[in-house]
Amino acid sequence: MLTLTKALHDRIVEHARQDHPDEACGVVAGPAGSGRPERFIPMLNAARSPTFYEFDSSDLFKLYREMDDRDEEPVIIYHSHTATEAYPSRTDISYANEPAAHYVLVSTADADDAGPFQFRSFRIVDGQVTEEDVEVVTAYS
Secondary structure: EEEEEEEHHHHHHHHEEEEOOOEEEEEEEEOOOOOOOOOOEEEEEEOOOOOOEEEOOHHHHHHHHHHHHEEEEEEEEEEOOOOOOOOOOOOHHHHHOOOOEEEEEEEEOOOOOOOOOOEEEEEEEEOOOEOEEEEEEEOOO
16 A cells, blocks of 8 residues: 655645646655655656656656665656556556556546546556555654
């Protein structure tokens, strides 16, 4: 199960809505080994596409060096889908290379706030996708 604060949840959703109609992407880092998402890191979608996201390779390299220096790891890797449900595509699955991370997808297909959006979390390990429950809390205990 993914547990995250309402503040982090809302920041991920806001980033997804801001970047619509392009896919948004980013990371939420946490202390290494804790599994607790803490530091929100929105990234630029280098592909600038409504159907695909790609982290800029130099930005990603800098991010991993920074996380290493801070003794952090990526707890959540998130992106949005702009016209489809919040479920990993074949491309998403093929690029998933952090087996300990929660892969969060937000659908902004209904970005006009007229209806519910989807916020879902998955584990992706060796090409196998498993959806997990999401618990949004006020603060970590």
